[in-house]
Amino acid sequence: MKKLKLVLLALILVGACTSSSTHICRLTGPLPGEMYDYSFKDGDGNSHFGSVESTVGEVDLEIDSSVDCSEIKVTRELIAD
Amino acid sequence: MKNLPLVLRRLRFVLLTLGFVAATVAGVSIWKSRAVQGDAQAAAKAKFHSRIRDGIGQEVRFASTGDQPGAVRASVESLDNFIFRRSGIRLSGTVKNRLAEMESRSLNGQSHRISVNDLDDALTATAFERLSALSDDEILHIDDSLRGFKSPDLPKSYGRRDLILPGRVVSISTDRFVSQVKAMRDQITTSLADMIRTSMRQAVARIVHDRVSAMTEALPDAFAGAWDPAGNHPGPIGLTPVEGMVIAYSVASQDLLCDSGPNLDKLMKAMQNARTETTKQPYPGPEEHFAYGVNGYITSSPLDLAFNERTLNRLLDQIDERSSK
DSSP: OOOEEEEEEEEEEEEEEEEEEEEEEEOOOOOTTTTEEEEEEOOTTTEEEEEEEOSSSEEEEEETTTTTTGGEEEEEEEEOO | OHHHHHHHHHHHHHHHHHHHHHHHHHHHHHHHHHHHHHHHHHHHHHHHHHHHHHHHHHHHOOOHHHHOOOHHHHHHHHHHHHHHHSSSSSHHHHHHHHHHHHHHHTTTTTSOBBBBHHHHHHHHHHHHHHHHHHHHHHHHHHHTTTTTOOOTTTOGGGGGEEEETEEEEEEEHHHHHHEEEHHHHHHSSSSTHHHHHHHHHHHHHHEEEHHHHHHHHHHHHHHSSSEEEETTTOOSSSSHHHHHHHHHHHHOOOOOOOHHHHHHHHHHHHHHHHHHHHHHTTTOTTTTTTSTTTTTTSSSHHHHHTSSHHHHHHHHHHHHHHOOO
């Protein structure tokens, strides 16, 4: 039976501006085929949640520029056999 | 006080020595850290490829040169079943007949295999056409489908949902996304069309190359020569129409083609348990949901718009055009 474990990861701020109101936070070095959950609160206090399956390279989060990248909680769902 | 310069010189020497030692330690640490990261990446890649073999590798039978029409038809049927089990989308009889006929021609040498770059073009042309014909309701459906799995009993802590695209998450309101897609649709008939097409092709090519590269490494028998891992570019041998359709499905659904049906079910159940544990609230179960496609439990996408009969026939037209001798 497979079991998922959640592991806290860190995001690295890229600082690339996409428009005046958004910026990109980049998750570097995601492992291929693994799923990552993220969550954060925006400037208006709304909670955001989502999950992405990575392949190779990086995962970019284009979010409101009021959100500091270090405030985004990212967890990797480890699949253990 | 007269010995001060000597003390300073010694101190500088000590600091330089310490600095050198620190730099050496830091250098070794970074090297070790990168090596560990490299090992983790290599192990994860091997596991990823093994999961692809367990998924599409086990559940879709790819036909080979010399196979009889019955075997080619069985290959197309296995792909249809694979797509249905994971996303709830069925290929129509017309599309399956046409795909089987094109696959037979490709395998017996009556037509070329499609190159990876030509597949980029075929998918871009199909997506471009589809974009120009989107209704306002369909644009709303795209927005809704890309915001992840939804259920009335989803815990409140899962809050606002962002658009999930391959390798990218975009936090954007529905109003803004819809108005941007409508603007793109309306600009297709203007001088901006070429710019939109070029941007679309870049986005499509990035995902297609990622998928073809993974498939070539995971299933070297079926996808041999489609990708050159050493040069990290398309290889000398193209894709058969069935292989092209596999890549198209993977791109449109964001399904990485991993895990057999039973293992996919176990994975979704494990996701439910993990999220229930994290939020301390019951997370809805995967029963009666598909893993991919519209409101997919793992990844949701508007696959019904991309994989309907009309759009798939246009895609087959594009592939046929580029494979003809």
